[in-house]
Amino acid sequence: MKKSIKRMLAEIEREVTYTSRLIGKSKLDPRVMAAIGNVSREAFVPPDLVRFAYDNGPLPIGQGQTISQPYIVALMTDLLQLEPDHIVLEVGTGSGYQAAILSQLVKKVFTIERIEELGIASAELLKSQGYSNIECRTGNGYDGWPEHAPYDAIIVTAAASHIPPALIEQLKPGGRLVIPVGLPYMSQELMLVEKDEQGEIHTRDILGVAFVPLREETPTNSNNGISY
Numbered sequence: 001m002k003k004s005i006k007r008m009l010a011e012i013e014r015e016v017t018y019t020s021r022l023i024g025k026s027k028l029d030p031r032v033m034a035a036i037g038n039v040s041r042e043a044f045v046p047p048d049l050v051r052f053a054y055d056n057g058p059l060p061i062g063q064g065q066t067i068s069q070p071y072i073v074a075l076m077t078d079l080l081q082l083e084p085d086h087i088v089l090e091v092g093t094g095s096g097y098q099a100a101i102l103s104q105l106v107k108k109v110f111t112i113e114r115i116e117e118l119g120i121a122s123a124e125l126l127k128s129q130g131y132s133n134i135e136c137r138t139g140n141g142y143d144g145w146p147e148h149a150p151y152d153a154i155i156v157t158a159a160a161s162h163i164p165p166a167l168i169e170q171l172k173p174g175g176r177l178v179i180p181v182g183l184p185y186m187s188q189e190l191m192l193v194e195k196d197e198q199g200e201i202h203t204r205d206i207l208g209v210a211f212v213p214l215r216e217e218t219p220t221n222s223n224n225g226i227s228y
């Protein structure tokens with residue numbers, strides 16, 4: 001493994017330790033850390049920011065959007081308790097980095113992005129990087145992706161004002177949804193939503209986060225709903 005990725009993993013571990021009281025654990029699943037160790041984050045950031053690719057911080061990816069902080073990617077992935085036979089939905093493909101991490105841990109990843117330019121670019125990048133179990137789509141993830149539902153796990157990487165009802169519907173009994181909920185760019189809580197075997201919903205606040213907003217309105221571009 002590259003030295004720079006090792007350094008990033010060490011920084012994630014350090015932040016997990018700092019926040020252990022909030023997140024209820026002092027170490028993340030080693031499978032999640034291994035998955036992060038396997039993905040070249042530098043491939044998912046703009047060329048002029050490559051020197052910051054393994055810093056433990058978010059970075060701009062164009063269109064006013066960001067690639068999330070590695071610690072947050074690790075934590076959200078850990079909270080999903082993924083298994084190799086799982087089918088996962090991601091809302092907010094962005095750079096494709098989170099999808100690449102998920103793809104190491106599960107059977108199939110469906111990821112949906114609202115901004116067409118980002119959706120097409122990340123689909124091409126993921127394909128060129130050899131990730132073959134990820135299906136990308138441009139569209140409104142507020143409505144989920146009903147064709148492949150229900151999902152074992154759903155991850156939303158943009159902040160919503162409330163938990164989108166369609167995502168609860170598209171979650172399997174026993175499934176987990178991780179989503180930042182709150183006001184745009186401020187005072188958001190990362191929430192873990194569990195649907196039990198009886199279909200009852202249980203929610204838990206994990207910690208304060210800052211994400212770009214989840215847009216509720218459907219984009220008007222011509223490729224809406226196209227899969228790549």
Ligand code: SAH
Binds near residue numbers: 066114
């Ligand atoms: N997971 C990404 C983080 C991207 S930032 C990564 O690893 O890089 C959040 C993304 O959510 C942005 O690209 C934004 O365009 C997208 N987004 C916002 N609202 C959305 C919606 N309703 N449906 C799908 N994507 C949405």
